[in-house]
Amino acid sequence: MRSRSAKTIRAAGLGLLLATGATLVSAHAAVRPRQQVERTPSLPDRLTDTEFWTLESDVSEPGGYFQIADNYTSNELEIGRVFTMLRDAGIQSGVYLGVGPEQNFTYIAAIHPAMAFIVDIRRQAVMQHLMYKAIFEMSKDRAEFVSLLFSKPRPDGLDESTPVQKLWSAYAQVATDPAAMAMNKARIVDRLTKTHGFAFTESESAQLESVIDAFGEYGPSISTRGAPGGRAAGNNATFEDLTGWSTDANGEPRSFLATEDDFRYVKGLDEKNLIVPVSGDFGGPKAIRAIGAYLKRQGGTVSAFYVSNVEQYLFQDRKDREFYDNVATLPLNDASVFIRPYSLRQYRSAEGSLCPIVRFLDAVAHGRVQTNYDSLSCVGR
DSSP: OOOHHHHHHHHHHHHHHHHHHHHHHHHHHHHOOOOOOOOOOOOOOOOHHHHHHHHHHHOOOOOOOOSSOOOOOOOTTTHHHHHHHHHHHHSSSSEEEEOTTTTTHHHHHHHHEEEEEEEOOHHHHHHHHHHHHHHHOOSSSSSHHHHHHHTTOOOOOTTTTTHHOOOOOOOHHHOOOOHHHHHHHHHHHIIIISSOOOOOOHHHHHHHHHHHOOOOOGGGGGGGGGGOOOGTTTTTTHHHHHHHSOOTTOOOOOSSSHHHHHHEEEEEHHHHTTTEEOOOOOTTTSSSHHHHHHHHHHOOOEEEOOTTTTHHHHTTTTTTHHHHHHHHOOOOOTTOEOOOOOOHHSSOOTSSSEEEEHHHHHHHTTTOOSSHHHHTTTTTO
16 A cells, blocks of 8 residues: 655645634634624814814804894803802813803813813804914913913013912003014914914904904903903903902802913813814804714713803793704703803892703703793703
């Protein structure tokens, strides 16, 4: 009997190896089937400049009309109390929605959201928040922020530990520098249009320059409509009042400029393009719903929605139900709240300032919210 050749043996061995391997692979596949890995959507850690500007454009509505044409500052001195109420209530993280000017930064500092959208019917409000964005990015600390915003040379002796009221007292002794105003305006515009590459219409550029000029002209005494106001003038509070003398129940100043940590948190979000200013009507067909659709795709949940006294005008225009229908499209949970500090001033009570949105919308659906008083009272809480 002839012996098998080495070549034949090698071929037979290779065939056995391949057959055995195929059997092992088949068995392995039977035990551990191939699985599709599904990614859980999450909010972005940052947005590129293109992503930021595309998102702003996609969710915005055309600028509209509001009775107060300029609205440079808030007039709600109770924001310091609301700051601490938010902290005490554990309203943290998530996504923040708001309306209006600088008071949003104080609520953002209190809540520490992962992302924020500030919706205002006026396109000028968007340009004002872009001005703030540029200044936050260019400022290493609170003192430099104030210096750039009001074109005042920085006084000596201010550092990260300086109490906010002492900071304002120091700047009260410093005059606005016209040359610095011109230079700062150019820096802000360049930051937005060249560094970030945002493209403005002629109207938007004029609105941006108008806002920058107003803060330089009126200084820290700028109020809602521009002309200097003051705490003694009722609700005509100034930027300085709102950031330095709005205190909590213990008399502690609370604002985004109260401490360096508060300032840094807001600055950090702006540096990552995560505070998105939007032009939109609360009762309109697009802005709020588009934000809701975006957040659902990203797996975000609204933790707080600051509405100021906008509902007053919505009820007057009979657009309140459209607004609440829009809010119902947002991703919410049982901890989500409306912030309505206006109720503190009108009704001398903190009740209703933090209003659970889900329960309130249930009251709306059952016909229990018929007037602005019902909203301020947080019917359904």
